Amino acid sequence: MADNSDHKRRVLLSEAIIRQKAQPTRVVSPDAVDRGYWQGSTPSVPRHMRMPYADDRIPIVPTAEREPESDDPQTPGWVNTNCPPWVCPPFWSVSVDLKYLICLPFYEQTQLIGCYVVPQDHVLVVRNISYEALNAAQGDVFRFEFYIDSSFVMAIEDKVVDATAPNPAHKYALAGHTRMLQTHLVVDRNRTLCVRGILNGVVNFEGVSVHAPGDPIITGDCTFDIHMQGFLANLRENIDGGPRPTDLGDGDGEFLELTQEYGGYHE
Amino acid sequence: MPSENTIIEGALRAARIVSIPVRRPDWVDPSFWAYPLNQTKTRPVPAASSWLDYLTVRPSRAGGLAPEGYSAVIKGFVATSEADPAVSGIRYRFMLGGRLLPAQEFGITDAIERHVQRNDTYPWPAFHRRTFIQVSNNQLLTLQVRNTSGAEAVAIAGLYGWFYPNLGTLGKGGQEDGNDGFQGLEDDGR
Numbered sequence: 001m002a003d004n005s006d007h008k009r010r011v012l013l014s015e016a017i018i019r020q021k022a023q024p025t026r027v028v029s030p031d032a033v034d035r036g037y038w039q040g041s042t043p044s045v046p047r048h049m050r051m052p053y054a055d056d057r058i059p060i061v062p063t064a065e066r067e068p069e070s071d072d073p074q075t076p077g078w079v080n081t082n083c084p085p086w087v088c089p090p091f092w093s094v095s096v097d098l099k100y101l102i103c104l105p106f107y108e109q110t111q112l113i114g115c116y117v118v119p120q121d122h123v124l125v126v127r128n129i130s131y132e133a134l135n136a137a138q139g140d141v142f143r144f145e146f147y148i149d150s151s152f153v154m155a156i157e158d159k160v161v162d163a164t165a166p167n168p169a170h171k172y173a174l175a176g177h178t179r180m181l182q183t184h185l186v187v188d189r190n191r192t193l194c195v196r197g198i199l200n201g202v203v204n205f206e207g208v209s210v211h212a213p214g215d216p217i218i219t220g221d222c223t224f225d226i227h228m229q230g231f232l233a234n235l236r237e238n239i240d241g242g243p244r245p246t247d248l249g250d251g252d253g254e255f256l257e258l259t260q261e262y263g264g265y266h267e
Numbered sequence: 268m269p270s271e272n273t274i275i276e277g278a279l280r281a282a283r284i285v286s287i288p289v290r291r292p293d294w295v296d297p298s299f300w301a302y303p304l305n306q307t308k309t310r311p312v313p314a315a316s317s318w319l320d321y322l323t324v325r326p327s328r329a330g331g332l333a334p335e336g337y338s339a340v341i342k343g344f345v346a347t348s349e350a351d352p353a354v355s356g357i358r359y360r361f362m363l364g365g366r367l368l369p370a371q372e373f374g375i376t377d378a379i380e381r382h383v384q385r386n387d388t389y390p391w392p393a394f395h396r397r398t399f400i401q402v403s404n405n406q407l408l409t410l411q412v413r414n415t416s417g418a419e420a421v422a423i424a425g426l427y428g429w430f431y432p433n434l435g436t437l438g439k440g441g442q443e444d445g446n447d448g449f450q451g452l453e454d455d456g457r
Contacts, residue, residue: 016274086299123299141309153302159309159423161349161391170389173423174307174345179392182343183305184297184429205310205319 085233086125086186094232096124100195101225104135107201107211113144113226115194116187124187126230128180129156131172133199134223138163141203144226147194148187156181180229189235197224293431294340294401300432304339307425309349312357312414321359322426324408339402341428343395346410349421356416359424361400362409368400395427404433 085093100114118124133142140160146153161173169176187193201211293301306322326339348355361368402408412422 012274087296129305146303154305156305157307157309159349159421161309161423162389165389165391167389170391172392173309173349174392174425176392179394181305181307181392181425182395182427183303184301185303186297186299186301203310205312207310 085123085235089125089231090233092234094122094234096228096230096232098126098228098230099225101223102197103222104133104197104199104224105217105222106213107199107215107217108209108213110145110196110198111224113195113197113224115192117192118187118189119232120189121235122232123189123235124185124193124230124232126183126185126187126193126228128229129183129226130169130175130177130180130229131156131158131226132168132177132223133158133160133172133197134168134221135217135219136160136163136199137201137219139202141200141209142224143198143200145196145198146185147196149191150194153185154183177227180227185228185230195226195228197226199224294338297429298431302337302430304341304426304428304430307345309421309423311419312412312422314414314416314418314420316412316414318360318411318413320409321412321422322410322424324402324426326402326404326406326430336404336433337430338404338433339408339428339430341398341400341402341408341426343397343427344410345393345395345423345425346412347393347423349423354416355420356414357420357422358413358415359422360411360413362407362411363400363402364406364408393423395425400428 089095098114098116102111102113104111116124129144131144133140136142138160141157142159143155143157145155156174158172158174160171162171165171167176167178169178175181185193199217200207200209201215203209304324306324308322310321312319324339324341326337346359348357400408408426410424410426412424414420414422
């Protein structure tokens with residue numbers, strides 16, 4: 001199979017070389033000189049209309065940007081490098097700063113802090129997490145559990161190391177609002193992200209708390225909150241809402257026919 | 268036969284419509300299929316203790332966060348103590364697959380571990396230290412802690428990274444683009 005295609009390529013190449021040798025030497029036209037002179041800049045001289053290819057079947061998209069009237073720059077080709085939406089926020093992504101705050105009045109009692117349902121046309125990417133446990137006393141250990149569609153994803157355990165710090169961002173050992181805990185939490189569309197919290201109090205090495213479940217918190221404050229920073233990356237075509245293969249690139253318009261079959265780019 | 272220009276134009280056109288997804292590997296940047304790896308712990312370590320398992324990363328075992336076929340990469344960690352590290356006597360070491368990682372047994376020095384000097388007079392919260400530790404799907408990474416002092420000391424540690432699907436088991440090339448999927452399957456003999 002490979003030998004056959006290689007043979008065809010050689011035949012095509014040799015025929016092209018023979019044909020080129022048979023042709024008289026080319027004379028550079030003034031148009032070509034002019035085009036080369038103005039290449040890459042906005043022409044102020046009469047424009048050269050773009051010559052269509054013999055096999056030019058790029059569909060005309062009424063809502064998209066029109067093609068240029070002048071020649072393309074003489075670049076031989078390029079590569080679409082797509083940074084996927086869960087790595088780089090796309091242009092139309094929405095920055096989110098989810099904040100959930102509850103009153104957690106008892107030790108050793110898990111409580112739902114908050115849930116977020118990712119919209120149908122976006123994927124949620126959480127990059128940074130910080131929290132406060134203002135009802136915890138010095139030395140108290142607390143824990144946050146993250147669930148996606150009721151499935152456990154991860155847990156973070158932290159401790160009040162400096163209850164006297166005036167800034168709540170400096171009270172905890174591993175994260176604060178000024179030094180957020182970095183993570184990579186991707187929540188797909190239509191999924192629900194829930195966070196649960198528990199205040200254990202002082203624990204030993206095995207994690208056994210000195211408190212019994214339901215012991216009241218005596219600090220007087222009743223604040224337990226979590227902040228999640230990230231972005232909602234859009235998954236649908238911004239023009240008409242059609243689905244878009246965000247990870248495939250636009251293929252210089254060549255995927256438009258395919259996209260039309262799947263409901264995008266309706267005229 | 269098409270003319271020479273048509274051939275060249277066709278080649279240029281083919282070059283133009285090719286879309287090559289340029290993606291850094293999963294152990295450099297997390298992908299959509301990556302699971303977060305955030306494990307933190309703050310516990311008191313008994314006085315004069317031996318080495319104790321403190322944080323454990325087991326990518327595909329029971330109790331792990333990610334399903335079978337995932338590996339893990341550790342990109343940052345915190346390993347410090349609540350009290351002044353100069354007197355707390357807390358020591359850490361990384362064990363990977365039952366072996367001590369070379370040059371990964373370390374004590375704590377105050378200015379480095381708690382990162383006090385970074386434009387902030389408050390020592391907390393602690394900064395991450397950067398690292399790069401690969402944990403295969405059948406390996407076990409353990410951050411062990413030891414207290415050499417005569418008093419109980421609180422160890423504070425965290426591991427940060429992500430779980431990513433193994434290239435060999437999931438056929439990632441087939442998911443990412445249509446160019447090399449079948450070729451990769453043939454190479455693997457599957």
